[in-house]
Amino acid sequence: MKAASESAPDYQPLYRQIKYLITESLVSGEWRPGESIPSEMQLAQRYSVSQGTVRKAVSELADQKLLVRHQGKGTFVASHSEERTKFPFLHIRPDDGDVESLSATLLDLWRIKLDARSAAALQLEEGSSGWLIRRLVAPAGVAAVYEEIRLPGASFEGLAESVIEEHDCMLYSMYEASFDVRILYVEEKIKALPAKGEVALQLEVASGTPLLVIDRTAFTYGDHPVELRRSYCNSADHHYRNHIV
């Protein structure tokens, strides 16, 4: 009952081939975020392998958070829209434990030409069109984080302030729902730098105040970068938390 054995380039176990086929269906949109995928038995028939092999493929995809399993209900395509966390991937926390007091406010949205650095980081030509979103993230009142977000124009045609506001400034949920761009993971580089100019004004701190400056690149399927974000964080009452295993 072998299958999918069409000239393996280098050796891949069956369950990884199945994993690849499932991923292809996710990328192509055959199953969309929030929807359920076929049951393990159905997938086993479709690919002519045992249920155990499908399970192993699905388990790896669930570990990578591309799929979510619910016993008794089925397996679903992971979606930021359904996440209970308003800001996935955000590691900034208030010093007191009050995690969910954070909310975001849109400042403005600009059509821009991407500078050389940004274009390169997004694997585009210098001067390609793009978007610049500026926003504040804050617990009631005091702005703690000022963010500049750069997006490639081609993937986000039709973006507008109203679209962002409809989604309550929850960007990754908006990317997914309105532009079919699903963020899978992010890379961050953090430095401590003095506040100045516009940033100091927005965060209402004295010029020279140390800030956490976080440069993020966000990736979608195929390790393709689709968002650049620079966050300036006033760490007087907030910190960046991390768990390392």
Add this chain to the structure above:
Amino acid sequence: MKAASESAPDYQPLYRQIKYLITESLVSGEWRPGESIPSEMQLAQRYSVSQGTVRKAVSELADQKLLVRHQGKGTFVASHSEERTKFPFLHIRPDDGDVESLSATLLDLWRIKLDARSAAALQLEEGSSGWLIRRLVAPAGVAAVYEEIRLPGASFEGLAESVIEEHDCMLYSMYEASFDVRILYVEEKIKALPAKGEVALQLEVASGTPLLVIDRTAFTYGDHPVELRRSYCNSADHHYRNHIV
């Protein structure tokens, strides 16, 4: 062929019970860091379960990095001594990619009484005896990180500068080899703060220079905290990098 079914407190699948039994043998020191544990077949016999059930238990422990599997050789207890990375868990990187230029220098070692905060974080009484290690981490020449490390006295009886230097300032490897304390994971909180006093001197920066200040708690088996560390990082030529899934 059921086993280990002695009055489950709340329901736990068999493989988790096996996982627990294996963990107990790790904690008790029956199998020590770097050593191999019995083969999957032997464990299956020992616990009267199938090889598949043992595999599932071992897989979770391997995912948590308590065990390391080597096809054809066996399964081994994870050890910092054998790790190729000199500083496990360290996320500070030079801005240029030159990752492995980092080395550490011991400044000094003090016997101290733990202050209230530190004692509480280590789940000890205020005034308990402890150790304070101060060191610098640097790529050739320029000090980039100044660290103060606090340890509970009870777990590190007999610590001395010579012990640290024997281990080439690789602390987690030293904890394991000399004191049977294995660090499994760490929690970090990061802020941006201005340099001052002693810290500014050690890092050779002007007072007021923004620094990354990283407060780390390190845990061993049973989620028990056994090290506190405060790292002051000059992020002029270095950054803290993070990958979030």
Add this chain to the structure above:
DNA sequence: GAGTGGTCTAGACCACTCA
């Protein structure tokens, strides 16, 4: 060639969900 972990199967039964 003996022993190890890695993959795969087929089939059983369990826990959970929902109509």
Add this chain to the structure above:
DNA sequence: GAGTGGTCTAGACCACTCA
């Protein structure tokens, strides 16, 4: 009660290591 994912078994064969 039908359907889902979750656990467990017994047995086969493969890839790798080492003497």
